[in-house]
Amino acid sequence: MATDAIVEVVGVRKRFGEKEILKGVDLDVPRGRITTIIGGSGSGKSVLVKHIIGLLKPDEGEVRFEGQDICRLGARALASVRRNFGMLFQHSALFDSMTVEDNIAFPLVEHTSLSGRKIRDIVREKLEVLGMAGIERQFPSELSGGMRKRVGLARAIVLSPKVIIYDEPTTGLDPIMTQNVDQMIKEAEKKFNVTSVVISHDMASTFRISDHIAVIHEGRIVEHGSGDEILRSSNDYVRRFLAAASSPHRAGLAAGGDA
Ligand SMILES: Nc1ncnc2c1ncn2[C@@H]1O[C@H](COP(=O)(O)OP(=O)(O)O)[C@@H](O)[C@H]1O
Ligand SMILES: [Mg+2]
Numbered sequence: 001m002a003t004d005a006i007v008e009v010v011g012v013r014k015r016f017g018e019k020e021i022l023k024g025v026d027l028d029v030p031r032g033r034i035t036t037i038i039g040g041s042g043s044g045k046s047v048l049v050k051h052i053i054g055l056l057k058p059d060e061g062e063v064r065f066e067g068q069d070i071c072r073l074g075a076r077a078l079a080s081v082r083r084n085f086g087m088l089f090q091h092s093a094l095f096d097s098m099t100v101e102d103n104i105a106f107p108l109v110e111h112t113s114l115s116g117r118k119i120r121d122i123v124r125e126k127l128e129v130l131g132m133a134g135i136e137r138q139f140p141s142e143l144s145g146g147m148r149k150r151v152g153l154a155r156a157i158v159l160s161p162k163v164i165i166y167d168e169p170t171t172g173l174d175p176i177m178t179q180n181v182d183q184m185i186k187e188a189e190k191k192f193n194v195t196s197v198v199i200s201h202d203m204a205s206t207f208r209i210s211d212h213i214a215v216i217h218e219g220r221i222v223e224h225g226s227g228d229e230i231l232r233s234s235n236d237y238v239r240r241f242l243a244a245a246s247s248p249h250r251a252g253l254a255a256g257g258d259a
Pocket of ligand 1 (some may be wrong): 015021034039040041043044045047048
């Protein structure tokens with residue numbers, strides 16, 4: 001076990017019918033850092049994060065949160081462990097008929113018995129920290145795409161999770177929006193002092209934000225390390241994946257001394 005891994009995935013296997021998607025995944029997620037999981041579409045990235053948050057149970061192996069195997073917990077204990085995770089999906093999945101305030105307040109209303117006034121205070125504070133003070137009464141449809149992402153983030157962190165999971169947060173976004181979301185992920189890490197797990201297939205974004213990168217292929221983590229370590233990987237799949245990505249990474253690859 002790594003010295004300070006907040007999440008450890010150990011030998012996880014998962015099959016759906018005939019198809020084994022995860023074939024023994026090992027992954028340590030270092031506390032307080034940004035870890036990105038990259039891999040081809042359909043390689044099992046979302047399936048892996050669903051194990052991390054306890055939405056799926058492995059056929060074999062363990063998922064530990066702060067040292068505790070969450071796969072064998074009962075429903076109530078698991079629900080309380082899940083409070084440590086905030087999720088942000090590709091589509092912010094805001095409720096269109098609710099104001100920004102009610103959207104962000106939703107998890108607090110569902111999971112706490114805080115007073116309405118206290119809840120409003122928390123919502124206001126999150127909006128301020130994320131640079132969106134005063135938009136409480138607006139509706140999602142009145143906001144730009146970037147603002148909607150930020151509101152989604154405010155909602156994801158409103159219960160003060162220790163880990164935020166971003167599943168393909170930049171898919172379908174233009175390069176400028178992608179950079180905004182990257183910036184938001186970095187900001188969230190600093191301002192809320194969280195551990196971040198990002199699922200991505202965007203290489204530029206991955207190398208910009210990550211402290212740690214893990215590459216999944218054919219059901220296993222085939223490489224992991226810092227961006228530099230990934231660029232210098234001798235793993236055949238990693239090299240092909242990098243080569244297929246856009247030119248800045250080829251430049252990076254050359255700079256890595258392997259060209
Ligand atoms: N609940 C499920 N039941 C059956 N097959 C699934 C289920 N969830 C995912 N899969 C399959 O697992 C594979 C990996 O899916 P996924 O993790 O979503 O890929 P990605 O890396 O693109 O996120 C896909 O072939 C998908 O169809
Ligand atoms: Mg996915």
